Amino acid sequence: MSKKEKIILDQFHYHEMCDRSYLMVNTIEEQLLEHSVAIKNKKIRKLIKKASKHIAEVSQIAGALEFKMDKPNNK
Secondary structure, three states: OOOOOOOOOOHHHHHHHHHHHHHHHHHHHHHHHOOHHHHHOHHHHHHHHHHHHHHHHHHHHHHHHHHHHHOHHHO
16 A cells, blocks of 8 residues: 555444454464463563553554444544
8 A cells, every 4th residue: 555545444444453453462472471481581571561561552542443433423
């Protein structure tokens, strides 16, 4: 997609972002945080937790924006 193209977002875009970021948090926690290296190494575990927290925040923000778009006066 060209940077010059205008991006028009609808409610589904926010739902999709919320869903995908939620899936990423689960994947990070299941595949990285539970990995033996992360269990053994405090610094790595801390960074993984930080990444997971930031992506979870993305999910929360996208969910709130989706909810906001669902209200008739906010479209």
